[in-house]
Amino acid sequence: MTLYRLYLTPEERQTLEGWRQKYKLHSPKLRQIQILLNSDEHTGRRTATALAAVLGTSTKTVERVRRQFCEEGLALFAPKVRKTRSDKKIDGRVEAHLMALVCQSPPDEAPAWRLQVLADRLVELEVVEHISTTMVARLLKKTNSSLSCGRPSG
Incomplete structure (x- = not known):
């Protein structure tokens, strides 16, 4: 010490x-x-x-x-600078990619997309470095979408 x-x-x-x-x-x-x-x-x-x-x-x-x-x-x-949600890299571009994915057929003939599969796919496509399933769910809710294209969530 x-x-x-x-x-x-x-x-x-x-x-x-x-x-x-x-x-x-x-x-x-x-x-x-x-x-x-x-x-x-x-x-x-x-x-x-x-x-x-x-x-x-x-x-x-x-x-x-x-x-x-x-x-x-x-x-x-001195006041410390803190990161806010707006500092993160989740923007309209990420939302657009997510919507495009949801409108595609889910992989492996699954009946619908799963949040983890969507998150993994966004990382795979290098849209984001990392995204949690919680954030994917928030984006879907924000855009009033469900895990299947064309059907608004109810």
Whole structure:
């Protein structure tokens, strides 16, 4: 285990002190700020175990916050960019391929397409890298289609 030692600059300490006033009592960000302010070597650092006990958190959390601050600095508090559904590669092109497949005869003389077979076929045709049967079902529902062409789902 690596020991991360924090030496906050006066500017970092001032910024963290300002943020400490802004966050609500049970905010995870406030806990991170308290961990950092109490981990500063300039002010007599506490051990991770002692600090965790005082703040009512785990030793792992104290160690993780110290590590993240050593690696990222104040950027630790920057908003994280999260992927949304719209970032995924399921678009009208995928829907069109799915509809074309559903209108074809199912393989092996089956009476109707199965979701897994449709998903596998879309990957086989390199329309998508991966698609779950749940997503295939959502696309069919979205387009008001069933697993057989020409018959709206009821």
